[in-house]
Amino acid sequence: MKHLFEKGKNRNKTLLLLHGTGGDENDLIPLAKHIDPEANILSVRGNVLENGMPRFFKRLAEGVFDEEDLIFRTNELNAFLSEAAETYSFDRSEVTAIGYSNGANIAGSLLFHFERPLKAAILHHPMVPRRGVTVPELNDLPVFIGAGMNDPICRPEETEELSDLLKGAGGNVLVHWENHGHQLTSSEVEAAAAWYRENLN
Ligand code: MLT
Numbered sequence: 387m388k389h390l391f392e393k394g395k396n397r398n399k400t401l402l403l404l405h406g407t408g409g410d411e412n413d414l415i416p417l418a419k420h421i422d423p424e425a426n427i428l429s430v431r432g433n434v435l436e437n438g439m440p441r442f443f444k445r446l447a448e449g450v451f452d453e454e455d456l457i458f459r460t461n462e463l464n465a466f467l468s469e470a471a472e473t474y475s476f477d478r479s480e481v482t483a484i485g486y487s488n489g490a491n492i493a494g495s496l497l498f499h500f501e502r503p504l505k506a507a508i509l510h511h512p513m514v515p516r517r518g519v520t521v522p523e524l525n526d527l528p529v530f531i532g533a534g535m536n537d538p539i540c541r542p543e544e545t546e547e548l549s550d551l552l553k554g555a556g557g558n559v560l561v562h563w564e565n566h567g568h569q570l571t572s573s574e575v576e577a578a579a580a581w582y583r584e585n586l587n
């Protein structure tokens with residue numbers, strides 16, 4: 387997958403960055419540096435194009451995922467993470483994902499399909515990636531969910547549903563609410579950074 391890797395001062399920790407629809411691997415770099423300036427950064431570009439806009443999996447309509455492609459792309463990303471860990475010599479079990487919107491959805495999908503594919507996850511405005519499946523045991527895996535009270539894409543009910551599913555599988559979930567829509571605000575980023583310091587340092 388197209389990506390960039392930056393070795394950190396602290397080679398034990400890696401932040402996996404997953405952009406939103408229409409973004410690319412450069413978008414979340416400033417955010418990652420703010421959250422953990424010493425961690426390695428692995429930032430990936432989604433392999434799917436929707437009218438020229440990169441995404442991590444296909445969708446049939448706004449908010450309606452192409453489930454077959456979602457599963458295929460989730461497997462592809464999971465395999466890529468193992469490959470990258472070898473190539474760049476980082477610890478595959480020390481990866482924290484930071485995803486926004488479509489990127490948060492594929493990060494959530496990793497948690498729905500694999501046993502401990504990540505150490506932790508910061509999900510900005512995620513949706514429920516799949517319904518009707520059993521989420522693998524999360525064993526206290528820390529998850530930060532940033533959500534907007536007025537988000538028309540990831541509605542509050544869906545945020546609660548995702549949080550309940552992850553908690554039901556043993557995840558240690560914090561939902562942070564902003565009085566905004568789908569956008570990623572600086573106060574949400576600050577809340578994620580504070581949560582990271584508390585949970586992962
Ligand atoms: C998705 O398709 O993953 C969600 O609708 C979020 C987005 O707009 O990318």
